[in-house]
Amino acid sequence: MKKQIILFTVLLLGVLHAFGQDVYSCRNANLSFFSSAPLEDIEAKTDKGVAAINAKTGAIYFKVPVNTFQFKKKLMQEHFNENYLETEKYPWAEFKGKLSGPIDCTKNGTYDVTVDGNMTIHGVQKAYTEKGTVTVNNGQLTATCKFNVKLEDHKIKIPTLVIKNIAEVVEVTVNATYIAAATAAK
Amino acid sequence: MKTMRLLCVLLMCCSLSMTSRAQDDLSNMFKDSTTGHQPVTGTFKSTRIIMGHSNETLKKHELDFRVAHRFGDAGGEFGGGKTAFGLDNSSDIRIAFEYGISDNLMVGISRAKGSGDLTQIFEGLAKYRILKQTTDDHMPFSLSVFGNVTVSSMTSSDDLTAASHFDEFTDRMTYVGQAIIARKFGNWLSLTLSPTYVHRNRVGYMDMNNMFALGGSGRIKLSKRLAFIAEYYVPFRDQTSKDYYKSLGVKFFNPLGAGLEIETGGHVFSVNFTNSTAILENQFIPETRSSWLQGQFRWGFNISRRFSLFGKKDWKK
Numbered sequence: 001m002k003k004q005i006i007l008f009t010v011l012l013l014g015v016l017h018a019f020g021q022d023v024y025s026c027r028n029a030n031l032s033f034f035s036s037a038p039l040e041d042i043e044a045k046t047d048k049g050v051a052a053i054n055a056k057t058g059a060i061y062f063k064v065p066v067n068t069f070q071f072k073k074k075l076m077q078e079h080f081n082e083n084y085l086e087t088e089k090y091p092w093a094e095f096k097g098k099l100s101g102p103i104d105c106t107k108n109g110t111y112d113v114t115v116d117g118n119m120t121i122h123g124v125q126k127a128y129t130e131k132g133t134v135t136v137n138n139g140q141l142t143a144t145c146k147f148n149v150k151l152e153d154h155k156i157k158i159p160t161l162v163i164k165n166i167a168e169v170v171e172v173t174v175n176a177t178y179i180a181a182a183t184a185a186k
Numbered sequence: 187m188k189t190m191r192l193l194c195v196l197l198m199c200c201s202l203s204m205t206s207r208a209q210d211d212l213s214n215m216f217k218d219s220t221t222g223h224q225p226v227t228g229t230f231k232s233t234r235i236i237m238g239h240s241n242e243t244l245k246k247h248e249l250d251f252r253v254a255h256r257f258g259d260a261g262g263e264f265g266g267g268k269t270a271f272g273l274d275n276s277s278d279i280r281i282a283f284e285y286g287i288s289d290n291l292m293v294g295i296s297r298a299k300g301s302g303d304l305t306q307i308f309e310g311l312a313k314y315r316i317l318k319q320t321t322d323d324h325m326p327f328s329l330s331v332f333g334n335v336t337v338s339s340m341t342s343s344d345d346l347t348a349a350s351h352f353d354e355f356t357d358r359m360t361y362v363g364q365a366i367i368a369r370k371f372g373n374w375l376s377l378t379l380s381p382t383y384v385h386r387n388r389v390g391y392m393d394m395n396n397m398f399a400l401g402g403s404g405r406i407k408l409s410k411r412l413a414f415i416a417e418y419y420v421p422f423r424d425q426t427s428k429d430y431y432k433s434l435g436v437k438f439f440n441p442l443g444a445g446l447e448i449e450t451g452g453h454v455f456s457v458n459f460t461n462s463t464a465i466l467e468n469q470f471i472p473e474t475r476s477s478w479l480q481g482q483f484r485w486g487f488n489i490s491r492r493f494s495l496f497g498k499k500d501w502k503k
Contacts, residue, residue, distance in 0.1 A: 065224070075492055
């Protein structure tokens with residue numbers, strides 16, 4: 001009986017452990033992108049991204065509702081959703097990947113990391129390897145990453161008429177502050 | 187004892203599944219997340235369909251410069267080759283500046299040549315978006331209301347019985363109130379239903395000062411930037427009025443229009459055919475006297491150019 005109680009306790013701890021400590025999540029990740037073309041600079045941002053990171057295994061995940069991106073010009077925002085990203089058909093952009101190594105969440109500091117994974121935009125998946133940083137600050141993680149997305153890679157077509165208004169390669173910036181998932185769940 | 191063993195097994199399963207869940211696929215954490223009640227965008231490309239309004243309004247600080255033109259009859263007595271199928275004549279022309287005060291409220295002023303009882307028309311209009319259809323169908327349709335006031339600046343007719351004889355300034359005025367119910371079905375089809383009320387302060391003998399009408403219109407997207415559009419209005423003119431005009435040899439027809447809409451960045455072009463000669467609701471609903479079947483339909487176009495003003499300032503807030 002005693003043995004079983006010990007086993008029970010150990011298992012219970014195991015469950016809590018798996019659920020809690022290594023996984024950090026974020027429900028208000030900031031994403032923005034910038035397109036610089038001869039005639040026009042276009043910028044849009046959202047803070048509606050969700051993200052998670054497993055500090056032990058290095059697994060990371062990002063997801064953003066594409067129609068939450070806000071533009072300076074509302075007509076542009078409409079065209080972005082209607083003509084380019086087709087958000088009714090493809091409402092999410094998603095990234096699944098892995099960090100180059102584990103992060104020690106008990107030690108404050110900034111880690112330079114390499115992220116390896118697949119990103120799906122406009123329903124088209126592509127492999128990306130990008131550099132970013134993860135900052136640990138008293139059990140809170142902040143991840144930042146800046147990378148380029150070539151529109152052609154995700155089958156986003158730019159008509160010849162606006163070729164001077166929209167860049168072929170768009171710079172994307174991601175910024176997320178994570179807290180331990182168990183805390184976040186509360 | 188038995189329960190304890192069962193609990194242990196359960197926990198073990200739980201532990202295993204959670205470990206795998208937490209470590210291998212983080213996406214499961216957000217499986218339940220949705221985009222929320224996001225409003226449906228782009229039910230129509232423009233604030234107009236062919237003659238009448240769509241549910242769309244201009245966004246805050248957007249200026250829309252609009253030019254609409256209706257040519258002469260393509261066929262029938264006044265059409266045919268000698269007038270280049272109506273291109274030599276213009277039945278109505280409207281030039282407008284419209285502006286978005288907020289994302290849901292727009293106002294505008296326009297000048298129309300006018301086609302019907304009154305000509306030389308100035309118009310003031312407002313449209314407000316009350317409801318927005320959402321992507322998750324939390325709100326299944328969109329609703330906007332539109333209203334306008336027109337004033338004719340034409341010289342008063344000497345004929346005391348004419349609709350264009352003005353005793354007072356208010357005789358020059360007409361009004362339209364309209365509700366536009368719209369729904370976007372998937373990406374390619376949008377439909378509207380528009381109960382409309384037209385009031386004209388002064389009308390000819392046996393004509394109606396107040397008239398209700400029901401409009402219906404739709405868009406079928408042929409590609410991302412090209413769409414087929416059509417529109418139909420049924421004015422409810424009472425029988426005595428119809429009979430009286432019939433005895434004078436005048437028949438009224440329901441306005442029907444069909445066309446193509448092309449969007450290129452900030453421009454929206456609509457090229458269309460209509461039987462109604464007028465552009466404003468105040469006229470084409472109660473006063474359409476030309477029939478498709480008698481060749482009395484015409485080429486027309488609407489051009490809309492949208493400018494975003496003060497864009498930077500709004501965005502930095």
